[in-house]
Amino acid sequence: MSIIETRDLVRDFKRTRAVDHLTLAVEPGEAVGYIGANGAGKSTTIKMLTGILKPTSGTVRTCGIDPMRDRIGVARRVGVVFGQRSQLWWDLPLRESFGILAAIHRLDPAAAAARTDRLVEQLEMGPQLGTPVRSLSLGQRMRAEIAAALLHTPELLILDEPTIGLDVLSKQRLREFLVAERRERGTTLLLTTHDMGDIERLCDRVLVVDHGRLAFDGTLPGLAATVGAQRMLVIDLAEPSLDLTGVPNTTLVESESGGLRQRLAFDAEATTAAAVLAHVSARHGVRDLTIEEPDIEDVVRRIYAASGRG
Numbered sequence: 001m002s003i004i005e006t007r008d009l010v011r012d013f014k015r016t017r018a019v020d021h022l023t024l025a026v027e028p029g030e031a032v033g034y035i036g037a038n039g040a041g042k043s044t045t046i047k048m049l050t051g052i053l054k055p056t057s058g059t060v061r062t063c064g065i066d067p068m069r070d071r072i073g074v075a076r077r078v079g080v081v082f083g084q085r086s087q088l089w090w091d092l093p094l095r096e097s098f099g100i101l102a103a104i105h106r107l108d109p110a111a112a113a114a115r116t117d118r119l120v121e122q123l124e125m126g127p128q129l130g131t132p133v134r135s136l137s138l139g140q141r142m143r144a145e146i147a148a149a150l151l152h153t154p155e156l157l158i159l160d161e162p163t164i165g166l167d168v169l170s171k172q173r174l175r176e177f178l179v180a181e182r183r184e185r186g187t188t189l190l191l192t193t194h195d196m197g198d199i200e201r202l203c204d205r206v207l208v209v210d211h212g213r214l215a216f217d218g219t220l221p222g223l224a225a226t227v228g229a230q231r232m233l234v235i236d237l238a239e240p241s242l243d244l245t246g247v248p249n250t251t252l253v254e255s256e257s258g259g260l261r262q263r264l265a266f267d268a269e270a271t272t273a274a275a276v277l278a279h280v281s282a283r284h285g286v287r288d289l290t291i292e293e294p295d296i297e298d299v300v301r302r303i304y305a306a307s308g309r310g
């Protein structure tokens with residue numbers, strides 16, 4: 001049985017069709033990225049999956065349940081985090097929010113305490129347990145939200161923009177935690193994001209939605225093959241230099257400051273960042289090197305173009 005299944009799902013608002021005959025299935029244990037431009041219909045889909053919004057037509061099954069008929073049944077088996085909205089009690093210390101949620105889910109007190117301890121340890125939240133949620137930093141709050149959503153060990157975790165606004169380190173910690181959670185428990189993951197790094201590090205499948213319709217459904221390599229697997233290497237040289245043309249499998253995109261900083265696009269299927277670096281550093285002193293992640297808006301635009309909607 002699929003853990004998420006929609007068939008011909010439609011949701012209309014007054015003047016907008018937010019979700020337009022969407023048919024998709026997510027299998028247990030998958031980690032699926034759900035991406036699209038602003039207003040493409042991602043949040044509306046998630047709201048229908050969790051019983052917050054009623055479909056105009058079509059069917060939804062989440063863990064085999066119709067969320068409109070049994071929202072509580074879905075809530076027992078699914079954890080949801082909306083990046084912009086909190087499920088925690090703003091003025092209460094974090095510890096108390098976890099306690100209330102454990103009671104709402106009617107968890108066995110010993111099991112709830114063990115699970116809370118484990119999540120607090122893994123998410124490094126120990127020092128914040130006595131802090132009111134309103135005083136947490138954004139990164140701390142997001143980790144607390146994820147702990148709260150996982151307290152009842154759901155089979156499916158739905159995350160709407162989990163890393164929005166987080167600094168690089170907080171993003172990295174959150175992603176590492178989610179990878180570990182999935183490995184240990186086989187939790188199915190569905191996440192929306194505007195960050196390609198989330199997709200690359202967390203997901204083995206990507207769904208792209210465009211005007212409420214599915215524009216792409218495939219693996220990450222499949223996505224790269226559709227939009228081109230170009231990655232960007234930013235190389236800071238020790239000395240000004242002529243343009244770095246002729247490096248195998250790369251294209252020079254930009255050269256700044258008399259050649260001190262050069263941007264090379266490379267085809268990730270034909271070469272590696274290490275091979276490009278080896279080639280350049282055999283000929284020039286290299287001071288620093290960064291790899292730029294592809295911009296998700298750009299990836300989405302190219303998918304839309306490839307699917308004929310431009």
Ligand SMILES: Nc1ncnc2c1ncn2[C@@H]1O[C@H](COP(=O)(O)OP(=O)(O)OP(=O)(O)O)[C@@H](O)[C@H]1O
Pocket residue numbers: 013014016017018036037038039040041042043044045
């Ligand atoms: N409550 C509402 N009333 C009217 N229109 C709505 C409502 N919620 C969403 N919409 C419209 O439905 C469309 C899809 O919105 P939705 O929030 O699902 O997109 P999204 O893909 O999640 O976008 P974003 O990435 O900006 O969060 C948009 O055109 C939006 O304006």
